[in-house]
Amino acid sequence: MKKNWLALSLAAIMIAVLFAGCGTPGRDKDDKGTGEANGSVYYLNFKPEQDEQWQALAKAYTEETGVEVKVVTAASGQYETTLMAEMGKKGSPTLFQVNGPVGLNNWRDYCYDLSGSKLYGELISDDFALTSDGAVYGIAYVIETYGIIYNKALLERAGYTEADITNFDSFKAVVEDITARSSELGFAAFTSAGMDGSSDWRFKTHLANLPIYYEYETEGMTAGEIKGTYLNNYKAIWDLYINNSTCDPAGLSAKTGDDAVSEFAGGKAVFYQNGTWAYNDVKSLGDENLGMLPIYIGVEGEESQGLCTGSENYWCVNKDASEENIRATLDFLYWVVSSETGTSALADEMGFVCPFKSAKKSANPLVKIADEYIAAGKKSVDWCFPTMPSEEWKNGVGSALTAYAAGTGDWDAVVTAFVDGWKTEYKLNNAE
Amino acid sequence: MEKAIKKYWPIFVLPTLTAFIIGFIVPFAEGLYLSFCKFTTVNKATWVGLGNYVRAFADNTFKYSFWFTAAFAVVATILINILAFAVALLLTRKLKGSHFFRTVFFMPNLIGGIVLGYIWQILLNSLLSLLGRPLLALDAAAGYWGLIILMCWQQIGYMMIIYIAGLQSVPDELLEAATVDGASPWKALWKVRIPMVMPSITICLFLTVTNSFKLFDQNLALTGGEPAHSSEMLALNIYNTFYSRAGAQWKGIGQAKAVIFFLLVVIISLLQLRATRSKEVQQ
16 A cells, blocks of 8 residues: 555656646746836847847846846747747737738737837838828838849959949840850859748849839839739849859759858859848958949839838837836837947947937948948839738749749749739738 | 556546647637637637638638648558558568668658658759759659658658568468468468458558648658649648738638648548458457
């Protein structure tokens, strides 16, 4: 009998341990979430590149004010999934982000109206607020710019300078000349236009922005429809990318973002389409070697076209958080965009250009290049991709582009995915 | 002892039962409820009725992925079981090193599906580019056969172990008697061994059929559904509906698809169980 009791109590202890193991982390979170009277902040960060800097900034704020700030960064490409899981929990994020109006669709019911906040007052222009039905749901916190980053030294070795490239035709001539002499020069014109998930957004989203932008410029915007007026230009630039790169177009589907970065940083290619956020990846070439060109697609008058500038990262505050946590979050944000520590962290360490009144100038040289274009009177291309109907639309265009590059599909499939896909997706997502 | 078990059984059942309720029954009931709702996070759902099911059935990619999955399940089940049985027959002969080979064949099972998927993606892509054919992400047929090869490679070892156990339990006297009666080895296999291992066949068929229908990791890693959803299986289709669509209505549709998916797998595996059970013989 004694033995039985021993066995029973052992079993009981084991069960207790099992449950304790499950229970502890959850309880821990709750203490942090609601325990303190002055609230706390939980930021679910979107950009893995800046995780370290956000952690440091959170620590600095806690030291200064005593308010707990927790920063968690979602793995690349997993933000929506992580956010969905975290929002369902008890200690949900008080601060999160959405990517423009399409992203807001998902989260509108969770967003606190920021219209009366001090943070909103700091914005330099209402263009950077994400509004819907008169309420301010999101505040853009970073303005980014993309174009074709190029290696100045290599371009010179090929016998050209930036001044030789003023429109699509001159760009094409330079690119094709480099390709013709690539074995003698030892480098290719473009980095691989990888269509792996880590890189395909550069083409199915960022490059696709140009034909959409020009269509909106010349023909205006119709809800739920795109005509595809400039798709031939899209084809021209895509052909240029895939036929003058470091790899055979048939192999693009397996090429990753890292492949393109290493080709560019390794001096194997002159041109690399990406934006200001990629500075850390390419800075090994030296600041003096980095230049940026507008993406010309052969539209009339494009000589005065600048880089593509805009934002798709909007801060949102969780409406369902407790009142003191909302207040703590708003105070934290205000501190980030207005205090000395906050603004220098944003500008110097994260390299962000922020649309706030007291924002500092960013130290990122690619940002400086972008500013020079604006100073020279070039007209920036807006980011129109937040108007794209859905992620699914982008994937459809991406698949068609990959198939076209590999020769298993034709350009008509891209046009279908672009034009018809837009209509179908818009209908599907706006049915209710 | 028996008395003690009779008296204390609730205590012994309790831990498993609690875990089963927390980990299975509750989420299942909640999932069923959510399939009738529109929601973004599970604690904020609004009832919409049968609309999700209507839209799930109207979704062509869902229908396509069902047929793709069915085609995959049939071919994979047949191939895996025939090959696993053949390997098991070979390795139950008294060959030198058969224990070593059993271990080797079983090993692919110890690697996770995602890792396997990426490794095979690299292998198959290299092969395809050597042959000058379009890569996996561009060719649905290549993706299909890639999945079959990958699943055979992974599952044959596991099924082989089950078949070996079955074959070893066939009494030697029966086989000897068959030989004495003049049965050829081929006949002994069909008339004695296979009927005797029918229970193993039932288990293996059940496992391969349900595994093929529920396949997710390998599909996600190997092809990701490319090109344009044409190598997308049911589980991945549900996942994509749920996670890569923006807008609250999609979560409910994904959930409805998951319920349909559950019913499909249950019905198909029950039919298969009944069909093979009836062929089992008592020893």
